Amino acid sequence: MPGQQSVQTICPFCGVGCGMNLLVDHQESVVGVSPQSDHPISKGKLCAKGWSTPFAIEPGDRLKHPLIRTPNGFRAASWEEALEVICFGLEDIITRLGPDAVGVISSARASNEDNYAAQKFARAVLGTNNVDHCARICHSPTVAGLKQTLGSGAMTNxxxxxxxxxxxxxxxxxxxxxxxxxxxxxxxAKLRGATLIVVDPRRTRLAKLADLHLQVRSGSNILLANALLHEIYRHGWQDQAFLDARCEGAEALAEAVADCSPSRLSEAIGVPASQIQTLARIYGQAGNAMIFYGMGITQFVSGTFNVMALANLALSCGQMGRPGTGVNPLRGQNNVQGACDMGCLPNVYPGYQDVADPAARQRISDYWQCLVPNRTGLTSMGMTRAALRGVFKGMILFGEDPVVTDPDQNEVLASLKALDLLVVAELTMTETASHAHVVLPAASFAEKNGTFTNCERRVQLVHQAIPPVGESRGDWQWLGAIARRLGSKALDWTDSQAVFDEMAAITPNYSGMTYPKLARHHGLQWPCNETAPDGTALLHQTSFPIGRARLIPVHHVDIDEPADGDYPLQLTTNRLHFHYGCGSMSRKSPLLERETPDGILFINPLDAQSLGLRDHSAVGVRSRRGYLETRAILTDDLPPGLVSMPYHFHEAPSNQLTNRAMDPISKMPELKVCAVRVCPLPEGQQPRPIQAILAQTSGSDPQETSG
Amino acid sequence: MMAYFLTDLAELTRHLGRTRQIWQHDARQDWFQTDATTPSPLVAGRPARSAKGFFFAEQEHVFEFDGRYFRETLPRPKPFALIGVSSCDLVALAYQDQFFADDPHYQARRQQGLLVGLECTTPCTHGFCPTVDAGPGARAGTADLVLHPLDDGWLLTATSTQGEDSLRGLSLAAASECAQQLRDKQLADCEQQFPDDHHIVEGARRLNAGEIAEDLWQHLGIQCLSCSGCTSLCPTCSCYGVQDQSSEQTISRRRFWDSCLYDGFQREASQHNPSADAGARVQRFWYHKFSDDFRQDFGRYGCVGCGRCEVTCPGVIGVHSVMKRICHE
Known part of the structure; x- marks a missing residue:
C-alpha cells in the first residue's frame, strides 16, 4: 500500500450505486477498493463484484489502440486512421440511404455525459432518432407502464x-x-421484524428467508396481481380515501377483477389459493408496504401490463407517496436510469421529452441550434430487424455486447454481418466487438470524470483515478472526435462538467444539479429543480406528474412459447451475484471466475434423474432458435419442469435459446421464458463452446446439428 | 520504554516525515499519504481499512519466469510511518507478523514501516476490543511509538528500539507521573463505556463447546452472499489466491486476497468440495476467529474486536449479529 492514494467514486456495477474508494498505487494502477462508510446507501458495504473492481478494469487484456478489420483479421491503427474509416463509412451510408440507415447503441455502463453525447450525436450530427440501449431488455416496460399509470417511470421511493x-x-x-x-x-428489514414476501418461480435466497414464498408459474404475474386485487376489493381492504382523492379508474378495476378469485386462478398461477389470500391480506392491511420488482416482471411479452398490474395493486391500497411504500423497479446497470434520463431512447429527447411533440422538438432544436429529427427512431431490436431487411447499414455501439446479452443470438449475429459499418468502443475484445469493422479503445469508469444515476434516481459523481489505459478515450471524447470530422461542433466540450451543465439546462429533472452541489450532497435524487433544490427522495407525495394516477385494468397474456412435446422444459434466465451482464468485466477476476464453472444450466433433481443427469453432467440444450452445450447443476431451487441459465457466459450463451417475441408496447423480448429440450452428452464428451459449435455448423442449419 | 510529553503533534510528524512517507487516516475514514510539513490533525478510532494492506498487499506479483530463470519481484518501499494505528489494528498486525514471519514480500514492507499507535479514549461503534484483549490501550510489543491524547498535548511512549531510534534528534521532555496516571484513567474510563458484549463471550464459549446447532449455521449460510467483505476488512485474515499470467516473454505469478467464504475457495479440480456448503463456510470463518485451537498457535483469538465485519456484511452476519444469534437461538 505505500505509494497509494484513495479516490472517491461510485461502483461501476449494478444500479444500487454504492460508494467506493479506488486505491491507486504509485504506478497509477488501481490495486484495491474500499467501501465508503458514510455513503447513504451502501454504508460501508460492497458486493463481490464491487470488491473485484480492480480486476474488472485492469490493463492486461484491455484494448489499447483502435483496430481496423482487414481480410486477415484486425490490425492496429491510429485514431486518425480509425476516425477516417468511420466517417467515410457513415457519410457513404447516409448519402446512399439517408440518416435513418445509421444508429447508435449507447451504454448503460457509461456516464450520463457519455450517454448525453451519444444521443446528441445521433440526433444533431447523424440526424436520426435511431438511438437505444440495453434498457430495452431490462426496464423498458417500467418506463412505458409507470409513465401511463403514475406519470414517471422510475423507482418511486x-x-x-x-x-x-x-x-x-x-x-x-x-x-x-x-x-x-x-x-x-x-x-x-426482515430481521428487524418486517414481513417479507417473495413471488418468484425460483427459490431465491430471499425466498428462503421469507415469511411467505409464492413459487408461481412463469408468466402468471397478471393473474396473481388480479387475484390479489379481487381479494382486496372483496374484503374492502382498498384505501378508498386515497383512491377518491388521487386516482381514477378504481371502479372499473374492481369490476375487471370481479371474476379473478384466487380459487379460480390458483391452478393457473401454480400456488394454493390460501397463499394468494394470505398475501392479499398482508399487503391489503399493511401499514407501509413496499414492492420491489425486477426482470421477473418486465421480461415478458406482457411486460408493460405486468408493471401496470403492480401499480394497480399499490395504488388500490394507497401504498404510494409515503416512506416505505411504492412500486420500485430494481435497475440492473450502474447507469441504466441515467441512460434513459439522457434520452438514449428512440422516442424521447433528454428528460423524456417526446420526439412527437413539436414544442419539445422546437425547444431541443433551438438549444442545439440545429433541426433535430421528429420521427421516432428504431429500437435496438428494430435496428437488428432493419439490418436484416437491408435498410439499416451502420451502427455505432459502445459498452454493450448484444451478441451475448440480446435474445436469439443467431439472429443478432446475422444482423451484424449485414451491416456495412459496425463501430464498437469497448474495454476488451467482446463477442460483439469481434464482429466490428472498427474497434475503439474505451476508457473505463476509473479513467474519467462524470456522473452515474442509480435506481433510486440519485445522480452521483464518478472521479478519475488513473490515466486512460493505452490510447483509450472517454466516450463523449471519441464521439466528439467523429463529430468534428463530420464537420459538426455539436460535441465540442472542454470537460465532463461542461457536458453535464449543457444537459442539466435542457433536462427538467436535472435542472437544479451542478457538480459542486452533487459533491456536497453524496449525490442528488431527481427531480432536482427550483421547487426541489435538494432533490426528491420520495415521488408522488401529494400529486402525480399526470395529476391523478390511472388504474388501468390489465388482463392475462399467454407466454409466447409454452413447453410442449418437442421442447418439454421451460427455460428461464437468471443472474449470479458474481457476474455482471456479458461478463466482460466480472469474469476478469480470478476469484469470481473460479466461483462458477463456465456456463451452467440449473435443473431440478427430478428432471435430472429422468434425463439421467448427475451434478456437473455435460448437456446439450436446444430451443427452436439454437443449440448450446454446458454443464448441469442440480438444485431444488427450481421446480420440476423449469430450468434456468445465467446469461453471463459467452461460451454457453443462454441467448442461443431465448425467444425474441416482444411486448408490443415496449418491444421488450420475452427473455424470461421459452421452451427447451435438454439431453445428456455422451459419457466423456466435454461441452463445446458455442463458437466451436457455430464454426462446425456454419454453412449448415444449426437446427440440424447433433446433440 | 520511554514516555515523553509532546505539546505539538505536528512536531513529531514533521520529524518522522524527514526520512519517511507519512500515512494517516481522516474523517472519511481512509488512509492517505500526508504532507509531513503541514500535517492534518490526527483522528482517533477505526478507519474503514485496517493497516493490513500496507504489508500484505491486496494484490502483488510474487515472481516472474522468463523461460530460463525465476526472478523475485520483491517490493522495495521507501521507509514509511503509519500514524494513528488503533490498538486493535496493532494487535492484528502482530498476529499477521506471526503468520507472515517467513514471507519475504510481507517482511520487505514490514521492515520499512514504523507503527505509531493512537490509543482510543472512547469506544467506536461495534468495537469490543477489551473483551478480546486488543484495546483500547496499545498492547505490549505491538507498536514502535504510542500516542495518547492528554488535555494539553500528547503522551508519547517509545515501545520498541526502532521507535526510540526514530525519535533521535527530537528534543522531548519526559512525561510526568501525572500524565501516565491520566492515561490509565482515560483508558479505564473508556473500557467502562463499552456496551455490554456478554453475547461475544458466551458465543465464543458455545462455539468452543460445540453447542451450536447445525441448522443455525445453515440459516446463517443463506445470509452469506460470499461478497468477501468480511475477509477483506478483517485485519487478521491472511488467505490469498495465486494466478499465473503469461505474456509473450514471461510468466508472472501474482497473489491476491482470497476469501474462505467463496464456494471456489476449497473446491478441487474434480469439482469435489469439502466446504461446498455455505453454512459450513460461515462456521469455519467464525471458528478461525474464536476457536481455542488457534489460540494455542497465535497466543490469542483471531478476532481483535474491531467490529468491521458488522459494518461491511450485507447479509447481516457480522460478529455481533452472529454471536447474538448463537446466544438467542
Missing part, C-alpha cells in the same frame, strides 16, 4: 425507505444476487 416498510414484497427479483447491497437492506 428510496433505498433508505426499506427501514420504514412493514411489509416488503419482492416480485420477480433476485435482489441479493443482482442488487446485493439493497438485497442486504431487505434481509436487515
Amino acid at each position: 428510496s433505498a433508505a425507505d426499506i427501514d420504514q416498510a412493514d411489509v416488503i414484497v419482492v416480485w420477480g427479483s433476485d435482489a441479493t444476487e443482482n442488487h446485493a447491497i439493497l438485497g442486504g437492506h431487505i434481509i436487515e
Whole structure:
C-alpha cells in the first residue's frame, strides 16, 4: 500500500450505486477498493463484484489502440486512421440511404455525459432518432407502464425507505444476487421484524428467508396481481380515501377483477389459493408496504401490463407517496436510469421529452441550434430487424455486447454481418466487438470524470483515478472526435462538467444539479429543480406528474412459447451475484471466475434423474432458435419442469435459446421464458463452446446439428 | 520504554516525515499519504481499512519466469510511518507478523514501516476490543511509538528500539507521573463505556463447546452472499489466491486476497468440495476467529474486536449479529 492514494467514486456495477474508494498505487494502477462508510446507501458495504473492481478494469487484456478489420483479421491503427474509416463509412451510408440507415447503441455502463453525447450525436450530427440501449431488455416496460399509470417511470421511493416498510414484497427479483447491497437492506428489514414476501418461480435466497414464498408459474404475474386485487376489493381492504382523492379508474378495476378469485386462478398461477389470500391480506392491511420488482416482471411479452398490474395493486391500497411504500423497479446497470434520463431512447429527447411533440422538438432544436429529427427512431431490436431487411447499414455501439446479452443470438449475429459499418468502443475484445469493422479503445469508469444515476434516481459523481489505459478515450471524447470530422461542433466540450451543465439546462429533472452541489450532497435524487433544490427522495407525495394516477385494468397474456412435446422444459434466465451482464468485466477476476464453472444450466433433481443427469453432467440444450452445450447443476431451487441459465457466459450463451417475441408496447423480448429440450452428452464428451459449435455448423442449419 | 510529553503533534510528524512517507487516516475514514510539513490533525478510532494492506498487499506479483530463470519481484518501499494505528489494528498486525514471519514480500514492507499507535479514549461503534484483549490501550510489543491524547498535548511512549531510534534528534521532555496516571484513567474510563458484549463471550464459549446447532449455521449460510467483505476488512485474515499470467516473454505469478467464504475457495479440480456448503463456510470463518485451537498457535483469538465485519456484511452476519444469534437461538 505505500505509494497509494484513495479516490472517491461510485461502483461501476449494478444500479444500487454504492460508494467506493479506488486505491491507486504509485504506478497509477488501481490495486484495491474500499467501501465508503458514510455513503447513504451502501454504508460501508460492497458486493463481490464491487470488491473485484480492480480486476474488472485492469490493463492486461484491455484494448489499447483502435483496430481496423482487414481480410486477415484486425490490425492496429491510429485514431486518425480509425476516425477516417468511420466517417467515410457513415457519410457513404447516409448519402446512399439517408440518416435513418445509421444508429447508435449507447451504454448503460457509461456516464450520463457519455450517454448525453451519444444521443446528441445521433440526433444533431447523424440526424436520426435511431438511438437505444440495453434498457430495452431490462426496464423498458417500467418506463412505458409507470409513465401511463403514475406519470414517471422510475423507482418511486428510496433505498433508505426499506427501514420504514412493514411489509416488503419482492416480485420477480433476485435482489441479493443482482442488487446485493439493497438485497442486504431487505434481509436487515426482515430481521428487524418486517414481513417479507417473495413471488418468484425460483427459490431465491430471499425466498428462503421469507415469511411467505409464492413459487408461481412463469408468466402468471397478471393473474396473481388480479387475484390479489379481487381479494382486496372483496374484503374492502382498498384505501378508498386515497383512491377518491388521487386516482381514477378504481371502479372499473374492481369490476375487471370481479371474476379473478384466487380459487379460480390458483391452478393457473401454480400456488394454493390460501397463499394468494394470505398475501392479499398482508399487503391489503399493511401499514407501509413496499414492492420491489425486477426482470421477473418486465421480461415478458406482457411486460408493460405486468408493471401496470403492480401499480394497480399499490395504488388500490394507497401504498404510494409515503416512506416505505411504492412500486420500485430494481435497475440492473450502474447507469441504466441515467441512460434513459439522457434520452438514449428512440422516442424521447433528454428528460423524456417526446420526439412527437413539436414544442419539445422546437425547444431541443433551438438549444442545439440545429433541426433535430421528429420521427421516432428504431429500437435496438428494430435496428437488428432493419439490418436484416437491408435498410439499416451502420451502427455505432459502445459498452454493450448484444451478441451475448440480446435474445436469439443467431439472429443478432446475422444482423451484424449485414451491416456495412459496425463501430464498437469497448474495454476488451467482446463477442460483439469481434464482429466490428472498427474497434475503439474505451476508457473505463476509473479513467474519467462524470456522473452515474442509480435506481433510486440519485445522480452521483464518478472521479478519475488513473490515466486512460493505452490510447483509450472517454466516450463523449471519441464521439466528439467523429463529430468534428463530420464537420459538426455539436460535441465540442472542454470537460465532463461542461457536458453535464449543457444537459442539466435542457433536462427538467436535472435542472437544479451542478457538480459542486452533487459533491456536497453524496449525490442528488431527481427531480432536482427550483421547487426541489435538494432533490426528491420520495415521488408522488401529494400529486402525480399526470395529476391523478390511472388504474388501468390489465388482463392475462399467454407466454409466447409454452413447453410442449418437442421442447418439454421451460427455460428461464437468471443472474449470479458474481457476474455482471456479458461478463466482460466480472469474469476478469480470478476469484469470481473460479466461483462458477463456465456456463451452467440449473435443473431440478427430478428432471435430472429422468434425463439421467448427475451434478456437473455435460448437456446439450436446444430451443427452436439454437443449440448450446454446458454443464448441469442440480438444485431444488427450481421446480420440476423449469430450468434456468445465467446469461453471463459467452461460451454457453443462454441467448442461443431465448425467444425474441416482444411486448408490443415496449418491444421488450420475452427473455424470461421459452421452451427447451435438454439431453445428456455422451459419457466423456466435454461441452463445446458455442463458437466451436457455430464454426462446425456454419454453412449448415444449426437446427440440424447433433446433440 | 520511554514516555515523553509532546505539546505539538505536528512536531513529531514533521520529524518522522524527514526520512519517511507519512500515512494517516481522516474523517472519511481512509488512509492517505500526508504532507509531513503541514500535517492534518490526527483522528482517533477505526478507519474503514485496517493497516493490513500496507504489508500484505491486496494484490502483488510474487515472481516472474522468463523461460530460463525465476526472478523475485520483491517490493522495495521507501521507509514509511503509519500514524494513528488503533490498538486493535496493532494487535492484528502482530498476529499477521506471526503468520507472515517467513514471507519475504510481507517482511520487505514490514521492515520499512514504523507503527505509531493512537490509543482510543472512547469506544467506536461495534468495537469490543477489551473483551478480546486488543484495546483500547496499545498492547505490549505491538507498536514502535504510542500516542495518547492528554488535555494539553500528547503522551508519547517509545515501545520498541526502532521507535526510540526514530525519535533521535527530537528534543522531548519526559512525561510526568501525572500524565501516565491520566492515561490509565482515560483508558479505564473508556473500557467502562463499552456496551455490554456478554453475547461475544458466551458465543465464543458455545462455539468452543460445540453447542451450536447445525441448522443455525445453515440459516446463517443463506445470509452469506460470499461478497468477501468480511475477509477483506478483517485485519487478521491472511488467505490469498495465486494466478499465473503469461505474456509473450514471461510468466508472472501474482497473489491476491482470497476469501474462505467463496464456494471456489476449497473446491478441487474434480469439482469435489469439502466446504461446498455455505453454512459450513460461515462456521469455519467464525471458528478461525474464536476457536481455542488457534489460540494455542497465535497466543490469542483471531478476532481483535474491531467490529468491521458488522459494518461491511450485507447479509447481516457480522460478529455481533452472529454471536447474538448463537446466544438467542
